[in-house]
Amino acid sequence: MEEPLVQISAEPAPAAPVEGRRFYIETFGCQMNVHDSEKVAGVLMARGYRPVAEPEDADLIFYNTCSIREKAAQKVFSRLGQFRKAGAGKSSNKIFAVLGCVAQQEGEEIFERAPHVSLVCGSASYPKLPELLEQLENGSRRVMGLSLRTEDCFETELTRRDNRFRAYLTIIEGCDKRCSFCVVPATRGPERSRPSGKILEECRRLVDEGFTEIQLLGQTVNSYRDPSPARLSFAELLVRVGEIRGLRRVRFTTSHPRDFTPDIVQALDACPTLCDHVHLPVQSGSNAVLRRMARGYTREEYLEKIDCIRAAKRAISISTDIIVGFCGETVDDFEQTLALLDRVGYDQVFSFKYSPRPKTAAGGWVDSVPEEEKGRRLVSLQERQRQIQILRNQACVGKEYEVLVEAYQPKLGQAVGRTTSNRIINFPGRPEWVGTYMNVRVTSAGPNSLVGERADNAEADAPPASRLRVAAQG
Numbered sequence: 001m002e003e004p005l006v007q008i009s010a011e012p013a014p015a016a017p018v019e020g021r022r023f024y025i026e027t028f029g030c031q032m033n034v035h036d037s038e039k040v041a042g043v044l045m046a047r048g049y050r051p052v053a054e055p056e057d058a059d060l061i062f063y064n065t066c067s068i069r070e071k072a073a074q075k076v077f078s079r080l081g082q083f084r085k086a087g088a089g090k091s092s093n094k095i096f097a098v099l100g101c102v103a104q105q106e107g108e109e110i111f112e113r114a115p116h117v118s119l120v121c122g123s124a125s126y127p128k129l130p131e132l133l134e135q136l137e138n139g140s141r142r143v144m145g146l147s148l149r150t151e152d153c154f155e156t157e158l159t160r161r162d163n164r165f166r167a168y169l170t171i172i173e174g175c176d177k178r179c180s181f182c183v184v185p186a187t188r189g190p191e192r193s194r195p196s197g198k199i200l201e202e203c204r205r206l207v208d209e210g211f212t213e214i215q216l217l218g219q220t221v222n223s224y225r226d227p228s229p230a231r232l233s234f235a236e237l238l239v240r241v242g243e244i245r246g247l248r249r250v251r252f253t254t255s256h257p258r259d260f261t262p263d264i265v266q267a268l269d270a271c272p273t274l275c276d277h278v279h280l281p282v283q284s285g286s287n288a289v290l291r292r293m294a295r296g297y298t299r300e301e302y303l304e305k306i307d308c309i310r311a312a313k314r315a316i317s318i319s320t321d322i323i324v325g326f327c328g329e330t331v332d333d334f335e336q337t338l339a340l341l342d343r344v345g346y347d348q349v350f351s352f353k354y355s356p357r358p359k360t361a362a363g364g365w366v367d368s369v370p371e372e373e374k375g376r377r378l379v380s381l382q383e384r385q386r387q388i389q390i391l392r393n394q395a396c397v398g399k400e401y402e403v404l405v406e407a408y409q410p411k412l413g414q415a416v417g418r419t420t421s422n423r424i425i426n427f428p429g430r431p432e433w434v435g436t437y438m439n440v441r442v443t444s445a446g447p448n449s450l451v452g453e454r455a456d457n458a459e460a461d462a463p464p465a466s467r468l469r470v471a472a473q474g
């Protein structure tokens with residue numbers, strides 16, 4: 001498809017000085033989108049813009065969109081309308097920008113339906129953002145970055161990370177898998193991996209800056225193919241990252257079952273800093289549905305991967321994504337998905353009702369399962385999984401886990417910790433514990449989280465900065 005990388009309208013608007021200008025970003029979707037917004041924020045701040053918490057206070061308003069949600073485009077246009085009505089669009093100096101999947105999907109149409117928007121940019125064009133911003137600053141009224149023809153995977157040292165102890169890092173962008181229900185290949189472009197040397201260099205820099213957890217990101221993170229002469233496999237890269245001195249935890253998401261090879265489990269066994277958690281989306285337990293989804297594996301092949309993970313030397317928690325009510329899914333197909341839940345014993349399931357997406361193969365098929373039936377199947381699946389999670393979480397009661405304290409809830413006086421297996425434990429705590437690691441004993445369990453108490457008091461009274469340093473030195 002021939003697409004302009006940058007389109008600039010001939011109609012000029014007055015340019016405003018960049019220095020002192022303020023921006024606001026609203027983000028929807030997955031960690032990839034959250035991290036994209038961090039990178040966009042970094043690029044903006046390097047150009048002299050400063051972040052604000054409310055759109056009303058901003059000169060430049062970014063809306064980073066996700067098309068996984070149903071009726072994504074309508075929701076974007078309605079939100080853009082809200083911004084305008086709330087007064088955010090009244091000033092002629094305000095600039096509106098739409099980023100992400102809906103920007104890529106709707107393209108130029110956005111200018112027609114929301115004439116106050118000046119920039120439309122898909123994620124594959126983010127490397128061109130400085131140029132696009134320059135065009136806006138020079139007064140262009142309509143700027144577009146929508147090319148998918150890119151060799152680049154956008155990662156920048158300018159990234160402004162919101163979290164001060166966990167850093168997201170993209171290692172592969174785009175997707176070549178072309179599942180029949182998914183718009184990602186059309187919105188994020190083909191798979192492109194970053195050289196392993198650059199990834200490792202950046203991880204070391206992040207550790208030097210005080211980050212103790214790194215989450216490696218990619219739509220299909222384990223499809224990573226090192227383009228550098230080092231030719232590291234994904235498993236080798238995991239180990240090399242995991243061995244970086246001072247790094248306490250390494251996570252990776254999202255893995256595709258087709259590329260989930262035994263050497264990844266061997267890497268988990270070999271390297272304790274790699275977290276005890278794998279997210280492995282199955283989508284359906286029925287071979288007929290998996291075939292129509294073009295997932296590239298059978299139920300049996302998927303279960304072989306699960307058995308391989310279960311055979312690891314340490315217990316690895318497993319989570320997944322499931323779509324119910326995909327085109328042609330019969331009651332029997334759905335029963336097979338329920339049976340798969342019992343067989344695997346997932347620790348967490350993210351489940352959705354199928355809804356057709358534009359620019360996908362299945363978007364043109366008959367959406368055969370009625371909405372009401374999709375709803376019934378979703379409730380039934382979630383209830384089955386709830387029972388499984390209660391049992392799995394109850395098995396944690398009485399045990400001790402190391403948690404990274406991620407937040408503090410002042411009203412409850414509770415710290416919120418995350419185990420390496422990605423479980424949340426709430427326990428009595430203090431605000432200054434955020435960012436530190438501590439051992440917690442689980443005292444009770446619900447379906448979605450655990451409750452506990454400190455199991456070690458050794459670090460409790462140390463100043464937070466020094467504890468952070470202790471953690472960083474590992």
Ligand code: SF4
Binds near residue numbers: 175184
């Ligand atoms: S693997 Fe399939 S579901 Fe995942 S991003 Fe690629 S096309 Fe979409």
